[in-house]
Amino acid sequence: MTTKVANSPPDLEKLNANVARIEALSQRLIAAIAQKRAPNPALEAPGFELYAKAAGAWWAEALQNPTKVMEQQVSYWGQALQHYVEAQKALAEGEMKAPDDPTPNDRRFANPLWKTHPYFNFIKQQYLRNAEAMQQAIGNLEGLDARDRARVDYFSKQILDLMAPTNFLATNPDALEKAVATEGESLVQGLENLVRDIEANHGDLVVTLADREAFQVGGNIATTPGKVVYRNRLIELIQYEPTTEKVREIPIVIFPPWINKFYIMDLKPQNSLIKWIVDQGFTLFVVSWKNPDATYADVGMDDYVEDGFLAAIREAKAITGEERVNAVGYCIAGTTLSLTLALLKKRGDKSVNSATFFTTLTDFSDPGEVGVFLDNDFVDGIEAECQRAGFLDKYFMSRTFSFLRANDLIYGPAIKSYMLGEAPPAFDLLFWNGDGTNLPARMAIEYLRGLCQSDGLAKGTFTICGEKVSLKDVKVPLCAIACETDHIAPWKSSFAGVRQMGAKDKTFILAESGHIAGIISPPGKDKYGHYTSDGPMEAAGDWKAGAEKHRGSWWPTWGDWLDERSGKKTAARAPGDAEHPLLTDAPGTYVTEVPNA
Incomplete structure (x- = not known):
């Protein structure tokens, strides 16, 4: 894959070619998704009963101890608002920098821009504060037995992990930097990878974790005589x-x-x-x-x-x-x-x-x-x-x-x-x-x-x-x-x-x-x-x-x-x-x- 030299003019011919490839790949993607097996709702998410228990526990908590619930909400609102004010202040001072960042280290946010760029840092801090507030609210729920609490905690974390800004193109600096440097070729190759995986799994999305052509069972692995x-x-x-x-x-x-x-x-x-x-x-x-x-x-x-x-x-x-x-x-x-x-x-x-x-x-x-x-x-x-x-x-x-x-x-x-x-x-x-x-x-x-x-x-x-x-x-x-x-x-x-x-x-x-x-x-x-x-x-x-x-x-x-x-x-x-x-x-x-x- 070729990369673009910083500050060089865009290669419009290459960019247009990549756009045409995206259109062709989109047609393949639609055809591949059409092969997806009929979904079984019971295998896609927990049953409604778990959601009902969690919601019931939260409402019971709100009615029995409204002060505690409000304290949690006000604390979260205060942190989110304070961070917004700090980010605005940094921009008003005319400096392209992020405010202080007290959030814990997280390997998902390894790119330096997550700490230094005001846009990406604001998104990261708000996401981590949202996640902390949700986990705290779940941890404070009463009225759930240990098994249901573990399930609510687990599936809530799955939602939080899914919603991480790293998982979306517009909020992933690594992906954006590479897309610019390659005139969109990285995104086209990514779409090709996506279509390949969906086609290989008959409409289901399973990420290919390893090069399937690099190994042969009995050839270069599993070779003990x-x-x-x-x-x-x-x-x-x-x-x-x-x-x-x-x-x-x-x-x-x-x-x-x-x-x-x-x-x-x-x-x-x-x-x-x-x-x-x-x-x-x-x-x-x-x-x-x-x-x-x-x-x-x-x-x-x-x-x-x-x-x-x-x-x-x-x-x-x-x-x-x-x-x-x-x-x-x-x-x-x-x-x-x-x-x-x-x-x-x-x-x-x-x-x-x-x-x-x-x-x-x-x-x-x-x-x-x-x-x-x-x-x-x-x-x-x-x-x-x-x-x-x-x-x-x-x-x-x-x-x-x-x-x-x-x-x-x-x-x-x-x-x-x-x-x-x-x-x-x-x-x-x-x-x-x-x-x-x-x-x-x-x-x-x-x-x-x-x-x-x-x-x-x-x-x-x-x-x-x-x-x-x-x-x-x-x-x-x-x-x-x-x-x-x-x-x-x-x-x-x-x-x-x-x-x-x-x-x-x-x-x-x-x-x-x-x-x-x-x-x-x-x-x-x-x-x-x-x-x-x-x-x-x-x-x-x-x-x-x-x-x-x-x-x-x-x-x-x-x-x-x-x-x-x-x-x-x-x-x-x-x-x-x-x-x-x-x-x-x-x-x-x-x-x-x-x-x-």
């Missing part, structure tokens, strides 16, 4: 090729979440958890889940346990000749691993020697931020969508998780792509983030209703494969890794679930950072540390207060724990055996399949 040694309708089981002459007897089987793809653990060799485990001298199996379409509508949690978890454990045992495996579950797969362990305990099956849980919730009494989407107004809408389509489209899951970090995963990327006209970065983690999967209709509803809403595993009311199970039935030695700033599986909630498990041998590791970066944290970089403690697992806060902080990755700490529970060393095993022919190279076929719409 291995073979698919078993396949059924739900899984491909990958056995990785050894890199050491000797390996531990007991193999590891990793169950990744099926709401995303397994290669988050195998992006590049230098940050691949899969490669690291193999290099430590373990025989490693990893499950790659089928990306379902409508033909999987009746596949439920029972199927995921029987055809996923139990099948993978059975085949790994058969291939290695061992009686037990060490199982690992990540996120929703950790939750389901808990169900599987409880089921095996009921059946008297000792196939699992130890269990490891990555960022796993099993007690949903406090699911954290994601809980705002778990009330009936949303779940009813999800159920209706599942019944209509036969599956829950990855679009809905991706959008939900993106809104938990809206400025990072929606508005920030949208500004760069649509207003600045920038190409998406070649960033492997964001490429993976955009490569989501669908969920079978029955499984999605069983998980949301029975585990998330009813908290059935913690309460001992959830039935899996004909057995009613509880956390007390999880008896095997276990290690749980939670992440300190996890917005999907809050660490204290993860701790609460592990605390209730029936195992006598429990190890809890708290990693710094979030749901992904906290887990994919290889040794050597030392960007994030971790906490461990031999103290009792009672109150989460007390546990952390007494924990020891370690510099660097938690992987070696877990590796030592696993090594003690993996038996003696034996000759390294090549993938497969006579009964398990090699079906294809890792990463397999399921990970790249595109299901039927």
Whole structure:
């Protein structure tokens, strides 16, 4: 993209050409939007009941304590008016400068003009004062229970983030500067990016976070050598090729979440958890889940346990000749691993020697931020969508998780792509983030209703494969890794679930950072540390207060724990055996399949 030299005359020919391109792109945009699926109101916003509760609480507050409400309003009016007077005074003095700016630093407003230019500074200060006044008013509401208060606070913040002046061309100095410097070419390129994204998503707007052409699964990511040694309708089981002459007897089987793809653990060799485990001298199996379409509508949690978890454990045992495996579950797969362990305990099956849980919730009494989407107004809408389509489209899951970090995963990327006209970065983690999967209709509803809403595993009311199970039935030695700033599986909630498990041998590791970066944290970089403690697992806060902080990755700490529970060393095993022919190279076929719409 060419840029204009400051103060040079405009290139009218180029400007007119860009205007013509905008007209053509506008026609494509109209055609793309026309393909948008019929909206389901229940999936677009909270139900009316929440708004009614919030409005009712505010009016009750106004009637019962009018002085308090007026004080809040007068304070806000006074601040807004004072700032207006200060801005006018600065202009009247003939100086092109902004008044004093006491507002807090906010990375959205990094451009120096937000501080120095009177127009942009006035807009920024008024926006931040408006946001502060609204959040204060919501915080002072009485008459709402904790759950409703959390939802009102969350969705109000979503509105505030949406209305930030950075999100609009006329009030974004970065976008305006670049548009002038490029004779509008940046805006044309931004419109092209917008049209591309809407066309690619059949009328829905999903911001492309990473360059889709920069990565190839099995080409330059997900490249750790291995073979698919078993396949059924739900899984491909990958056995990785050894890199050491000797390996531990007991193999590891990793169950990744099926709401995303397994290669988050195998992006590049230098940050691949899969490669690291193999290099430590373990025989490693990893499950790659089928990306379902409508033909999987009746596949439920029972199927995921029987055809996923139990099948993978059975085949790994058969291939290695061992009686037990060490199982690992990540996120929703950790939750389901808990169900599987409880089921095996009921059946008297000792196939699992130890269990490891990555960022796993099993007690949903406090699911954290994601809980705002778990009330009936949303779940009813999800159920209706599942019944209509036969599956829950990855679009809905991706959008939900993106809104938990809206400025990072929606508005920030949208500004760069649509207003600045920038190409998406070649960033492997964001490429993976955009490569989501669908969920079978029955499984999605069983998980949301029975585990998330009813908290059935913690309460001992959830039935899996004909057995009613509880956390007390999880008896095997276990290690749980939670992440300190996890917005999907809050660490204290993860701790609460592990605390209730029936195992006598429990190890809890708290990693710094979030749901992904906290887990994919290889040794050597030392960007994030971790906490461990031999103290009792009672109150989460007390546990952390007494924990020891370690510099660097938690992987070696877990590796030592696993090594003690993996038996003696034996000759390294090549993938497969006579009964398990090699079906294809890792990463397999399921990970790249595109299901039927």
